[in-house]
Amino acid sequence: VLVETIPYKLNEEKNADLIFTGSLKKDKEYKKMGLNSHFSPQFTRKDEFYYSPKEELRTKLIFIGNVWSDGLSRKTVDYAIDNDFEIDIYGKGWDDILPENKKYLIKGIQIKNNELKHYYSSADIVFNDTRDDMIESGFISNRIFDVTASKGFIISDYIPEIEEIYGDSIPMYRNEDEFVELVKYYLKHPEERHKKAQKAHEITMERFTADKIIANMAKVMRDFVDAKRREINE
Secondary structure, three states: OEEEOOOOOHHHHHOOOOEEEOEHHHHHHHHHOOOOEEEOOOOEOOOOOOOOOOHHHOEEEEEEOOOOOOOOOOHHHHHHHHOOOOEEEEOOOHHHHOOHHHHHHEEEOOOOHHHHHHHHHHEEEEEEOOOHHHHHHOEOOHHHHHHHHOOOOEEEEOOHHHHHHHHHHOOEEOOHHHHHHHHHHHHHOHHHHHHHHHHHHHHHHHHOEHHHHHHHHHHHHHHHHHHHHHHHHO
16 A cells, blocks of 8 residues: 655556555546556644634734745745735744845744644635645645635645635635735635635535545555455455
8 A cells, every 4th residue: 555645656656556645636647547546635633723713813914834945935925025915924944035124024933733723713814835846746735724624715826636626715826916916806805715715614624634534545445455355255
């Protein structure tokens, strides 16, 4: 049984009886190759992520994430700063790369996992952006599932797999102009933010909680074992 959270070499996938992949894109590719593949993405925990806003954490725009491992900035932060959006930034490495006149945007280095829901629930807009290799391979960031579980409204960079799962409940941008347009629009339309956040929340609760994912994986494995037993008995 191969559980894929990062791209594996093809010979490893061919040798697996069962593949659970976190990529909807790769799942389709594997099925076309005749492999026994099942979509099993990253998921959220209902005991850790749920609607829990705090008045002292109320803010308009928030990004929680470190600079990339190679020390480069994130496009979400770059776009926000270039367009003079007041964005709260949490994460490691920002003090080293932000200009002096923008370092006041850094609100903290790290947030404990069990406190993230408060930040997600309290912001008007939470931002997501994704590593290039994850976009190429079709892997969805777990931030999508955690924010939506917390009923946060999230804007993400464009990934077809997010659109396929969440429809229009998660607005996405392909470039800086679209980013700016989305931010300005949704800051002015709170009722639409709430509707989309609720819709995305329902999708996550229905399909992408730990209990749902684990139950599905267990069923797939039981069915596989039962099929093998019948094959042997025949």
